[in-house]
Amino acid sequence: MTIPTSQFVDALKRWRPWVVRGLLCSVFCISQAAAQTPLRIDITGVGTRQIPVAVAPFDSTEPALKFSRTITDVIRADLARSGVISIVDAGTPTPALNERTPTEPLFVEWKQKGAQAVVIGSNSISADGRVETRFILLDTLRNESLGGLAINAPSSELEARRTGHRIADFVYEKLTGEPGFFATRLAFVRKDADVYSLVVSDSDGQNTQIALRSKEPLISLAWSPDGTQLAYVSFEERNGVNKPIVYVHTLASGKRAIVANERGSNSAPAWSPDGKRLAVVLTRDSNSQIYLVNADGSGIRRVSRTNGIDTEPTFSPDGKTIYFTSDRGGSAQIYRVPVEGGEAQRVTFNAAFNARPQVSPDGRYLAYITRKEKQFRVGVMELSSQQETIVSDGPKDDSPSFAPNSKWIIYSSQLKGRNVLSAVSLDGKLRTRLSAGESEVKGPAWGRLP
Amino acid sequence: MHHLFKTFARLPLLAATASVVVLAGCASQVPLDDKKAAVSSASASSAANAATASQIAAAKAALGKVKPSIYFDYDKFEIKSEYQPTITAFANYLKADVKARLVIEGNADERGTTEYNLALGQKRAEAVSKALGVLGVAANRVEAVSNGEEKPRAKGSTEAAWAENRRADPLLK
Numbered sequence: 058m059t060i061p062t063s064q065f066v067d068a069l070k071r072w073r074p075w076v077v078r079g080l081l082c083s084v085f086c087i088s089q090a091a092a093q094t095p096l097r098i099d100i101t102g103v104g105t106r107q108i109p110v111a112v113a114p115f116d117s118t119e120p121a122l123k124f125s126r127t128i129t130d131v132i133r134a135d136l137a138r139s140g141v142i143s144i145v146d147a148g149t150p151t152p153a154l155n156e157r158t159p160t161e162p163l164f165v166e167w168k169q170k171g172a173q174a175v176v177i178g179s180n181s182i183s184a185d186g187r188v189e190t191r192f193i194l195l196d197t198l199r200n201e202s203l204g205g206l207a208i209n210a211p212s213s214e215l216e217a218r219r220t221g222h223r224i225a226d227f228v229y230e231k232l233t234g235e236p237g238f239f240a241t242r243l244a245f246v247r248k249d250a251d252v253y254s255l256v257v258s259d260s261d262g263q264n265t266q267i268a269l270r271s272k273e274p275l276i277s278l279a280w281s282p283d284g285t286q287l288a289y290v291s292f293e294e295r296n297g298v299n300k301p302i303v304y305v306h307t308l309a310s311g312k313r314a315i316v317a318n319e320r321g322s323n324s325a326p327a328w329s330p331d332g333k334r335l336a337v338v339l340t341r342d343s344n345s346q347i348y349l350v351n352a353d354g355s356g357i358r359r360v361s362r363t364n365g366i367d368t369e370p371t372f373s374p375d376g377k378t379i380y381f382t383s384d385r386g387g388s389a390q391i392y393r394v395p396v397e398g399g400e401a402q403r404v405t406f407n408a409a410f411n412a413r414p415q416v417s418p419d420g421r422y423l424a425y426i427t428r429k430e431k432q433f434r435v436g437v438m439e440l441s442s443q444q445e446t447i448v449s450d451g452p453k454d455d456s457p458s459f460a461p462n463s464k465w466i467i468y469s470s471q472l473k474g475r476n477v478l479s480a481v482s483l484d485g486k487l488r489t490r491l492s493a494g495e496s497e498v499k500g501p502a503w504g505r506l507p
Numbered sequence: 508m509h510h511l512f513k514t515f516a517r518l519p520l521l522a523a524t525a526s527v528v529v530l531a532g533c534a535s536q537v538p539l540d541d542k543k544a545a546v547s548s549a550s551a552s553s554a555a556n557a558a559t560a561s562q563i564a565a566a567k568a569a570l571g572k573v574k575p576s577i578y579f580d581y582d583k584f585e586i587k588s589e590y591q592p593t594i595t596a597f598a599n600y601l602k603a604d605v606k607a608r609l610v611i612e613g614n615a616d617e618r619g620t621t622e623y624n625l626a627l628g629q630k631r632a633e634a635v636s637k638a639l640g641v642l643g644v645a646a647n648r649v650e651a652v653s654n655g656e657e658k659p660r661a662k663g664s665t666e667a668a669w670a671e672n673r674r675a676d677p678l679l680k
Contacts, residue, residue, distance in 0.1 A: 274657035276621050292657065296609055297680060300652035301625065322629050322653045325622045340621070340651070343633055345626035366626040382623055388582075389623055413620040426620050433619065453664075455620050482670070500621065 095494070096262035100138055102481075102488030107143040108232050110136055111172035113179055114147065115190070122180045124217035128190060132176060132217050132228070133219025134261065135239040139229055139248075140487030142274050145172040168197040176228055179207075185374055190220050194228055203231045215264050222259060224389065225368045236462040243441055243467065244268075244278045244287055245478060250499040256287065257308060260503075262491045268308055273299055279326050279335075280504030281352075285309065287502070288316065288326035288335060303337050304353060309507075316354045327371045327379075328352075329396075336360065336370035347381055349396070361394070361401075373420060374394070380414040380423065393423055403440075407445055411436070413456065418465040422483065424457040424466050435468050448485035458503045467491075469499040530588040566603040569596045576633055579673045581616070586628040587602055593634065597677050598642035601649075609644075611635045613653040614660070616669035625655030631675045 112133050117125040131402040147167065169176050187278050193205035206227055210216040212259035219240065226237025247254045255269040255278070271273070273292035280287060287310060290301045292498040301324045303317040321340030328335055332352065339348050339357070346417030347361040347370045360379065361367035366389075369382040373393075380393045386403065391414045394401040405411035417424070420440070420469075427436040432451025438444065448466065455469040470479040472490070476497040480489045491498065515558055526653065577590040613632030614623035632651035639649055662673035 185512070208649065274654075275656065276625075276655075278597065292654070298650065300610075300650075301655075322625060324625050340629050340633070340653075343630050366623070366630060368626045369622045382620075389619070403598055409621065412623045428619075453617065 073349050096258065096498070097492050097494070098138065098262050099492070100488070101138065101479075101490050102486055103140040104487055107141055108173055109143050109145045109171045110176065110228065110232070111145040111147040111167045111170065112136070112176040113178070115178045115192075117180055118181075118469065119182070120190060121182050121186070121212060122451070124188070124214055125210060127214060127217040127219045128178070128180070128224070130260070132225045135222060135225035136228060138261065138489055139233075140482065140489075141233060142229070143171050147172075156487045172197055174203070174228070174232060176224065178224070183209060188216070188220075190224075192224055194231055200319045218259060218264055222261075223425045235464055238460040238465055240506055241461050241502055242280075242284065242506060243478075243491075244280060244504060245501040246275045246278065247493060247500050248476075248499070249495075255287070255306070256498075257299045266308075268306060268311070269313075272273050276301075276500055277325055278500055278502040279307075279328055280502050281328050282330055282505075284505045284507040287504075288328065290324045290326070303335075304431075305335075314354065316352070317348075317350055317357070317371070319357070324341075325368050325370060330374055330376040336372065338368045338370065347379065350406060360396070360398075371415050373416050374418055375420065380416060382412040382414065391423070407436075414467045415457050416440075417459045419463040420459055422459075422463065424459060425456045426455055426457065435466060435481070437466070437485075446483075446485055448481045448483070449479065454479075456500050456502075458501055460503050466504075467501040467503050469501065543660070563600075563603045564628045566596075566600040570600055572596070575676070577631070577675045577677075578670065579631050579675070581618075581673065583673075584627070586634050589638070590612065591638075592598065593677070594638045595642065598644050600679070601639070601644050602666065607648070609649045610678045610680055611649060611651045612658075612676045612678060613651065614658065614672050614674045614676070615653075615656050616672045617649050617656045617670065619656075621655060621657075625653050625657075628653035628655045628675075631673070635675045635677060 066105055079423045086125045102230045112129060114490045115125045115129045133144050138142050152278065175195045175197055176192055177189060179248045181189045183189045183285045190208045194203040196203050202271055208220050208223060210220055222240035225239040229237040241260045242257055243260060244257050247256050251269045251272060253500040254267045256265050256267055258265040271291060271293050275289055275291050278287055287306045289304055291304055292299050292301055295302060301322045301325045301326050302315060303326045304313050305316050306313045316335060317337045317339060319339045321342035323337060323339055325338040326335045332349050334349055335350055337350055338345050344364060346359060347367050349358045349360055350356060361387050368380055372379055377396055378393050379396055380391060383392050389410050390403055391405040391411050392401040392403050408427045408429060412426050414423055414425045423438045423440055426433050426434050429447060433453050434447050434451045435449040435454050435457045437446045437448050449468065453471050457466045457468040459466055465480050465482055467478055467480040470477055476499040478491040478498050478501050573593040573596045574590060577586055578591060597609060601609060611632040613628030615627040629651065630655055636649045637652040640646060659672045661668035
């Protein structure tokens with residue numbers, strides 16, 4: 058049996074973990090442990106129809122392949138978390154991949170257990186010491202292969218998790234017809250006591266890396282389109298004043314650059330789809346107004362021109378339109394305006410408060426926060442039909458952010474007064490929650506892998 | 508008068524490579540209004556048009572007698588008449604102490620979105636800034652900034668907590 062090796066596997070950039078090298082501080086030594094409460098993911102809503110899938114163990118007794126178990130676990134957890142796939146017990150470890158045939162007893166056994174598809178894989182060490190993971194996805198009803206991949210990666214827990222996410226994405230796409238969303242990354246702000254941390258993790262909340270810590274608030278995270286940088290607003294002190302300033306942070310190097318530090322407040326960064334510039338909100342000419350600025354902080358140009366609040370800009374995926382929140386009509390509503398100038402057009406009408414728009418990467422949907430019965434909830438509007446679906450329960454939901462596949466939204470929510478992250482499918486039916494024990498987590502941004 | 512003091516609590520910003528570790532410095536706690544008063548009284552003797560130290564002291568004493576913060580209604584940014592004495596006292600102080608600068612921090616309650624609340628807080632700070640301008644304070648001596656909903660003075664989700672957090676604080680620098 059030959060396994061097609063996807064072109065993209067070879068093209069994958071090597072994952073370079075950024076590591077906090079040390080705490081060089083004399084006054085505020087922050088305990089690393091304080092921010093290390095493990096993130097916990099709970100499935101809070103599943104689909105009415107789930108596809109049963111068995112994932113045969115990728116286990117290996119070879120010491121160099123000690124992370125094989127992680128791959129199996131990640132695939133199973135991801136698929137279960139999707140809400141549309143259920144995991145069937147795959148039984149005992151199985152012979153190596155190249156020894157399997159669709160007619161062998163174990164295969165029949167999986168079929169009898171109800172698995173409509175089976176993932177079978179194995180690991181081996183390549184000549185350069187890296188781990189070669191191969192798998193195939195078998196359709197047990199039609200007795201045929203749905204394809205597979207060979208993934209070559211360094212031997213580490215982090216890489217094993219990445220491999221697991223990629224396999225889960227492959228399986229999810231083959232079985233549902235939709236692109237997967239597991240091999241993606243999240244950024245969010247975590248607050249432990251008085252310390253704010255800028256955290257980057259895998260889509261399941263694992264592999265957390267702390268990119269920045271601060272005693273002052275961090276808000277409004279925005280991934281660069283290529284997944285290598287984060288823009289955000291930090292209230293850290295500069296020149297004797299604590300105020301919001303927009304930074305761009307390159308994750309691999311840890312280098313930060315100020316993109317907007319004008320008189321007054323600087324906030325709400327949003328990347329243009331080509332990654333060359335950002336929309337930001339400045340108050341230098343009085344009032345919160347929308348400006349465009351090059352990614353290096355040069356060439357500030359004003360976009361909106363009202364006497365009121367214009368904020369929360371976000372680009373349409375084609376880069377031609379900016380959606381934003383404005384109080385020009387007397388209450389907060391969402392508008393859109395051509396980037397190169399023109400009349401703003403009101404988009405939302407269904408509530409007295411609609412704000413924080415985000416366009417889905419496929420351009421079909423608008424997610425936003427809407428006030429319904431005194432609750433701030435996530436609304437999703439299909440832009441072509443203007444049909445609105447309320448996908449969250451409130452009371453204080455914020456910062457909706459689409460998965461790169463446009464099928465899920467992650468947002469800030471509160472559970473018993475504590476900030477947690479919730480994710481929901483576009484129809485509101487499938488739900489998961491990401492919490493961090495006593496820590497607060499908020500302001501999520503969903504990004505692609507670099 | 509805790510609100511007139513500014514705590515410079517900073518924190519080491521940890522960057523992530525061997526070559527770059529961003530540090531933002533050490534913590535200190537400085538009662539800025541006292542420091543500014545000392546600086547301006549020293550310069551007052553040499554400045555022909557400057558107010559005397561006693562005038563600055565009087566303006567400072569007047570500041571202690573007014574409400575230190577300006578409170579706003581939900582989703583509103585009009586300054587109520589009860590806060591006019593506060594505006595006047597800060598305007599008088601800035602006129603007396605020509606070296607002083609004012610940062611006005613606007614705040615919002617937690618209802619709504621992070622960035623819209625930042626804009627609301629900004630609008631409140633700017634309302635105070637404009638009111639000072641009406642009284643003759645030069646725009647370049649005042650900076651209006653916003654904390655949005657990020658630094659609530661009152662915790663909780665009650666009407667009382669929300670009212671406390673819809674606020675602008677003039678802070679002398």
